[in-house]
Amino acid sequence: MRYYIIGHIAILNVSEDPERDAKEILRRHKNVRTVLLKVGELSGEYRVGKYEIISGEPITETIHVEHGLRFLVDPTKAYFNPALEHERSLVCSFVNDGEVVIDMFAGVGTLSIRIAAEKRAKVYAIEKNKEAYRYLLENVKLNAKRLKGEVIPIYGDASKVVYSLRDEGDHVIMDLPRFSRYFLPDAAVCIKDRGLLHYYRIVERRDTKRPIIEISQVFPRVEVLQERKIRGVSPSKILMRVSARVRVL
Ligand SMILES: C[S@@+](CC[C@H](N)C(=O)[O-])C[C@H]1O[C@@H](n2cnc3c(N)ncnc32)[C@H](O)[C@@H]1O
Numbered sequence: 001m002r003y004y005i006i007g008h009i010a011i012l013n014v015s016e017d018p019e020r021d022a023k024e025i026l027r028r029h030k031n032v033r034t035v036l037l038k039v040g041e042l043s044g045e046y047r048v049g050k051y052e053i054i055s056g057e058p059i060t061e062t063i064h065v066e067h068g069l070r071f072l073v074d075p076t077k078a079y080f081n082p083a084l085e086h087e088r089s090l091v092c093s094f095v096n097d098g099e100v101v102i103d104m105f106a107g108v109g110t111l112s113i114r115i116a117a118e119k120r121a122k123v124y125a126i127e128k129n130k131e132a133y134r135y136l137l138e139n140v141k142l143n144a145k146r147l148k149g150e151v152i153p154i155y156g157d158a159s160k161v162v163y164s165l166r167d168e169g170d171h172v173i174m175d176l177p178r179f180s181r182y183f184l185p186d187a188a189v190c191i192k193d194r195g196l197l198h199y200y201r202i203v204e205r206r207d208t209k210r211p212i213i214e215i216s217q218v219f220p221r222v223e224v225l226q227e228r229k230i231r232g233v234s235p236s237k238i239l240m241r242v243s244a245r246v247r248v249l
Pocket of ligand 1 (some may be wrong): 045046047078079080081104105106107108109110111112126127128129132156157158159175176177
């Protein structure tokens with residue numbers, strides 16, 4: 001079996017006998033009160049998976065603690081991945097006090113809030129899924145006392161919202177790995193000249209230069225600062241991030 005834990009919920013990814021495995025998980029982890037079986041991959045533009053409650057309390061909302069920050073999440077309603085904590089630390093380390101960050105696909109705010117907790121930055125967190133946006137608002141409130149910077153949640157489609165943030169971003173984060181390439185022209189609207197683009201993509205393992213090629217098709221000059229193979233997502237595909245300084249002129 002393969003599973004991971006978010007707050008009081010265990011999510012069983014791979015199992016030959018889900019009921020037996022659920023019992024075993026509840027026995028091993030005294031804090032787990034609900035076991036969900038993943039029955040469908042992340043899908044649609046909101047990247048939400050399909051789950052069935054197979055054991056314990058029928059409650060899918062929980063508080064997950066990451067890096068001392070508290071996040072109210074519900075994996076059945078909005079994207080959340082607890083496995084990317086180290087990745088979030090790496091992106092945070094690029095941001096300096098006083099900078100403006102535009103998180104185009106903010107989800108429940110995991111990365112936006114983490115950045116504002118560590119840096120005196122202004123973070124615009126854009127989200128289109130109403131449920132994810134509701135959690136984003138809650139999570140900003142939940143962590144308000146721990147923030148050095150500011151998170152400004154914006155409900156809407158990033159491709160439209162960017163026009164109200166023209167040339168403002170010292171950093172633009174594009175964490176929508178399957179579709180981000182379609183939004184590169186929108187990122188070009190809101191990033192400053194010489195700003196840093198943090199571009200996530202799922203690519204074929206033999207095509208790891210694809211993210212840089214795509215960025216270079218939109219921005220006239222690109223200086224790659226970090227190129228990271230984050231993890232495999234299938235036998236042939238991996239999740240990558242490229243952080244690059246871009247010229248828009
Ligand atoms: C991979 S998740 C982002 C996760 C987030 N960065 C985090 O750290 O948890 C992508 C998010 O983008 C949102 N989304 C998809 N299309 C969007 C759009 N056009 N504008 C804004 N948000 C969008 C989805 O609803 C989803 O919550």
